[in-house]
Amino acid sequence: MKREILLTGLIPAGIIASTVCSAQEHKDESFEKYGQEFKGKIAESYEDSKEWWPTSPKPPAGTPNVMIILLDDTGFGHLNCFGGLIDTPNIDRLAANGLRYNNFHTTALCSPSRASIMAGRNHHRIGLGSHSLTAMGFPGYNAFPPESGKSVAKHLQKAGFVNYAIGKWDHTPLYEVSESGPFDRWPSGEGFDHYYGFMAADADNYRSLVWRDHYPMEDWEGRPGYHYSATMADEAIRNITSHVSVSPDKPFMMFWAPVAMHSPHQAPPEYIEKYKGKFDMGWDEARKIIHKRQLEMGIIPKGTKLTKRTNEIPAWKDLKPEEQKLYARQMEVFAAMLTHVDEQIGRMLAMLERTGTLDNTIIFVTSDNGSSGEGGLAGTFNETYVLNGRQTSFEANMKHYEGWGGQETYPHFHAGWALAGNTPFQYFKQIVHRGGIQDALVIHWPAGIKAKGEIRQQYHHIIDIAPTILDVTGVPFLKEIDGHEQMELDGVSMAYSFDTPDAPTNHPEQYFELFGNRAIYKDGWKAVTIHAGRMPWDVNVTAPFDSDIWELYNIEEDFSEANNLAEKYPEKLEELKNRWDELAWENNVYPLYDDMLMRIAKQQDNLFGDRKEFVYYNPGARRIAEKASAPVKGRSHTIETTLELTGREEGVIVACGGFTGGYTLFIKDNRVFYDYNYYNGLYYTVESPPVGKGKVDIKFDFIETGGVTKGLPGGRGELFINGKKVGEVEMPDMHISTFSLSETFDVGIDAGTPVSDKYTVKNHFPFTGELNKVIFTLTE
Numbered sequence: 001m002k003r004e005i006l007l008t009g010l011i012p013a014g015i016i017a018s019t020v021c022s023a024q025e026h027k028d029e030s031f032e033k034y035g036q037e038f039k040g041k042i043a044e045s046y047e048d049s050k051e052w053w054p055t056s057p058k059p060p061a062g063t064p065n066v067m068i069i070l071l072d073d074t075g076f077g078h079l080n081c082f083g084g085l086i087d088t089p090n091i092d093r094l095a096a097n098g099l100r101y102n103n104f105h106t107t108a109l110c111s112p113s114r115a116s117i118m119a120g121r122n123h124h125r126i127g128l129g130s131h132s133l134t135a136m137g138f139p140g141y142n143a144f145p146p147e148s149g150k151s152v153a154k155h156l157q158k159a160g161f162v163n164y165a166i167g168k169w170d171h172t173p174l175y176e177v178s179e180s181g182p183f184d185r186w187p188s189g190e191g192f193d194h195y196y197g198f199m200a201a202d203a204d205n206y207r208s209l210v211w212r213d214h215y216p217m218e219d220w221e222g223r224p225g226y227h228y229s230a231t232m233a234d235e236a237i238r239n240i241t242s243h244v245s246v247s248p249d250k251p252f253m254m255f256w257a258p259v260a261m262h263s264p265h266q267a268p269p270e271y272i273e274k275y276k277g278k279f280d281m282g283w284d285e286a287r288k289i290i291h292k293r294q295l296e297m298g299i300i301p302k303g304t305k306l307t308k309r310t311n312e313i314p315a316w317k318d319l320k321p322e323e324q325k326l327y328a329r330q331m332e333v334f335a336a337m338l339t340h341v342d343e344q345i346g347r348m349l350a351m352l353e354r355t356g357t358l359d360n361t362i363i364f365v366t367s368d369n370g371s372s373g374e375g376g377l378a379g380t381f382n383e384t385y386v387l388n389g390r391q392t393s394f395e396a397n398m399k400h401y402e403g404w405g406g407q408e409t410y411p412h413f414h415a416g417w418a419l420a421g422n423t424p425f426q427y428f429k430q431i432v433h434r435g436g437i438q439d440a441l442v443i444h445w446p447a448g449i450k451a452k453g454e455i456r457q458q459y460h461h462i463i464d465i466a467p468t469i470l471d472v473t474g475v476p477f478l479k480e481i482d483g484h485e486q487m488e489l490d491g492v493s494m495a496y497s498f499d500t501p502d503a504p505t506n507h508p509e510q511y512f513e514l515f516g517n518r519a520i521y522k523d524g525w526k527a528v529t530i531h532a533g534r535m536p537w538d539v540n541v542t543a544p545f546d547s548d549i550w551e552l553y554n555i556e557e558d559f560s561e562a563n564n565l566a567e568k569y570p571e572k573l574e575e576l577k578n579r580w581d582e583l584a585w586e587n588n589v590y591p592l593y594d595d596m597l598m599r600i601a602k603q604q605d606n607l608f609g610d611r612k613e614f615v616y617y618n619p620g621a622r623r624i625a626e627k628a629s630a631p632v633k634g635r636s637h638t639i640e641t642t643l644e645l646t647g648r649e650e651g652v653i654v655a656c657g658g659f660t661g662g663y664t665l666f667i668k669d670n671r672v673f674y675d676y677n678y679y680n681g682l683y684y685t686v687e688s689p690p691v692g693k694g695k696v697d698i699k700f701d702f703i704e705t706g707g708v709t710k711g712l713p714g715g716r717g718e719l720f721i722n723g724k725k726v727g728e729v730e731m732p733d734m735h736i737s738t739f740s741l742s743e744t745f746d747v748g749i750d751a752g753t754p755v756s757d758k759y760t761v762k763n764h765f766p767f768t769g770e771l772n773k774v775i776f777t778l779t780e
Contacts, residue, residue, distance in 0.1 A: 057160035059251055063473050064448060065361040066156070066253040067352075068465065069345060070117065072110060072168065072202075072262035073429060074439070075371030075421030078338060082440045083294035083423070085278070085286060086335045090346035091365055091442060096453045098363075098444030099498065102299050103505075105521075106369050106462045108429060108436040108514040110201060111143075111171040113368035113462050114257070118151035118190060120466030120489040122511075124588040125149065130515060131201070132173050133627065134599045137606060140588030143173045145185055147484040152466035153191030156253050159475040164239045165192040166232050167257035170201050174625035175607055183214060192255070196235045200625075200742040202383070203228060203259050204658070205266040206407045209623070209742055209752045216623040218751065221763075227268060229258050229337075233344035237351045244355045251473070256348070260341035261334065261367075263375070263383045263412035266405050271336035279331040282316030282324065283416040284309065290423040298455055300424060305562040307426040312377065312535055313416045326398055330379045330413035331420075333405035362445040362472055364465055370436045371421035373428030375412030376537035382679055383410050384660040387738040389539035396681070410660045415537065424560040430536045432512040432519040433528055434561050448472060449498045456497050458505035459521065463491030471495045490587075511583040516545060516594045520580040524556035527576035531594060539737075542594045550577060600737065604631050614776040616654070618767070621747040621774075626738070629656055629745035630776035632702070633735055634713035639665055639674075639700040640775045647693045649769030655746055657739030658753035665700060665774075666750075667691075667767070668759060674700045674719055675756040676731060677739075683757065686719045686729040697722050704780060708732040747774050 030038040040052030081095040112123035124140035135143035187195040352358035380392035381400035422435035471493035512519040516531030532543035614630040655664035707714030749764040
């Protein structure tokens with residue numbers, strides 16, 4: 001679906017001249033003579049010569065700055081200004097002085113939405129048809145945004161903007177996330193001059209593994225009270241105050257993307273205390289209250305129905321008192337985190353105000369998808385359960401009731417609260433009903449928008465943000481960037497709607513596809529299906545795509561998708577399904593493939609092939625993404641190293657993962673330990689007797705035999721010192737997929753949180769002796 005955008009405003013000749021280099025310029029006499037453009041005069045004497053200085057591109061005075069605040073997993077009904085029950089006074093302030101869009105849509109998942117908001121193109125057209133972790137070797141799914149689809153930041157950078165990215169950037173393939181790059185798909189390759197953030201799906205807010213440009217950091221160390229959202233605001237304030245001090249005549253773009261509200265839901269204790277008892281009414285009553293508020297505010301059309309509770313979600317009244325207590329606590333922590341991140345937004349707004357840049361900075365606040373039901377039907381104190389297709393028991397969760405949201409948990413709330421956050425819609429993130437794809441959007445730009453506090457109802461999509469930015473800044477869309485012809489944008493500018501509330505939408509058609517869930521919106525009608533009826537907490541459900549049941553809604557009359565018209569209008573449904581198929585072929589959506597575990601396995605095969613040996617050298621083999629490290633899960637393997645010991649050495653030899661799960665090989669008290677952390681509570685440990693001094697050959701041998709639980713890996717671990725077996729441990733069930741979305745593989749230290757409870761995180765328990773290399777060998 002290709003669209004052309006109309007760029008309003010004057011485009012200064014200087015920008016065009018500086019960004020579009022013609023063949024004629026290359027033939028200029030000065031270029032032939034000096035190897036560069038020169039419009040002055042050179043004579044033998046200075047008096048007869050004329051100076052001429054090259055200039056950098058610079059947009060005209062009055063060009064607005066740009067700030068995108070992209071929240072994570074935040075539902076349509078979470079923000080207070082969209083009827084929610086959580087205090088968000090700073091976002092509310094932006095809404096009161098700007099516009100709220102109530103018909104704005106995303107892709108239903110983080111990676112695709114984040115790629116699309118930057119590129120202004122449909123996610124399959126730029127290789128992000130699903131999460132980068134589930135990539136496939138097809139153009140729509142390879143997680144390689146092409147050079148022909150560069151981001152809006154690149155266009156702005158060429159025009160003279162200075163660009164800053166802070167926070168989440170997770171659509172770079174994880175095997176490219178290391179100090180060796182390549183960096184084409186990092187923020188720096190997409191037009192950002194400065195980056196401070198995490199290149200993963202989430203991050204621990206208390207012990208964050210971050211990057212400053214291409215350099216790994218852990219700046220939480222030695223900072224009591226550290227929370228990543230606050231540190232992100234600190235960084236934004238530092239960046240912009242520096243910018244306006246040094247380059248006040250140059251506009252800036254800032255992309256600010258916190259962990260919030262993705263798992264882990266973590267907030268300072270005083271914020272959690274603020275919400276104590278506030279959600280004891282439960283998710284059913286919360287949905288009713290939010291729905292009523294939305295109607296009263298006009299954020300949803302008059303007569304919009306509250307959709308029925310998803311079948312799998314229990315009625316709040318049917319829960320046991322202890323269950324209600326735990327689940328209310330989960331929502332208290334979520335609310336605390338959202339209020340806390342809103343406060344950080346307020347700090348940034350105060351900085352913009354004191355530097356005189358607030359009024360002429362166009363600010364977009366939205367989310368990447370609807371609220372997440374991935375916590376399942378009990379929530380979880382440890383997100384890793386969900387990543388490996390498991391549900392957390394109520395008993396396991398209840399043990400963490402008091403510390404929920406603190407440093408010893410990595411939590412996600414019950415799917416019932418996600419449904420409440422998506423009021424008035426059905427379903428959740430990943431699903432392409434409106435609960436998964438419809439998000440709040442606030443646009444604030446006092447210098448360019450006359451209307452204040454109004455609601456816009458035009459249908460729009462996240463691919464429309466980039467064209468809007470080009471439109472309002474007057475920056476031209478470059479047909480070629482760095483020698484690569486650029487694909488046309490799929491999105492359209494929303495600027496027409498700023499001061500024309502009743503204008504018809506210029507985005508009347510949009511397809512959706514995510515994990516086999518499919519939908520199409522066209523001229524007020526929507527056809528949609530949930531593939532295999534799979535809910536987000538069901539990790540690997542496969543079924544024929546032609547057996548999926550499609551639904552039909554008239555969005556013009558049924559804003560919340562409460563009334564399925566498929567049986568009443570079968571011809572309309574078939575018409576839309578056929579159109580979806582046409583758009584799917586146009587946008588690289590095919591082939592559809594629903595076996596996520598096989599997709600991950602095939603990606604691993606593509607990355608490693610038949611390689612059996614992996615050699616990692618100290619100290620450079622650090623901050624390697626888990627998915628890019630030796631693929632040992634479910635496979636027999638050995639870990640070996642040779643050390644010269646004095647008897648006083650201690651520390652980590654190699655570790656992968658963190659306190660949510662992983663493995664570590666280390667020395668403590670002159671003993672060698674292998675410790676496997678199975679979901680932060682169960683450890684499989686084998687240790688040696690004292691190993692003494694001198695040359696010591698260490699070998700850990702894992703023999704895969706299959707887990708006790710059907711479908712899970714498992715086996716036996718044996719520890720050898722100088723060729724002699726000194727211990728073994730049964731490992732009945734192990735991770736099938738992931739230790740952590742953010743923790744890394746490291747030689748010589750345990751970066752981030754500690755894998756083992758037998759050493760502390762202080763200084764990452766570095767190995768204090770001479771460590772040359774660690775060798776992994778796949779032995780199956």
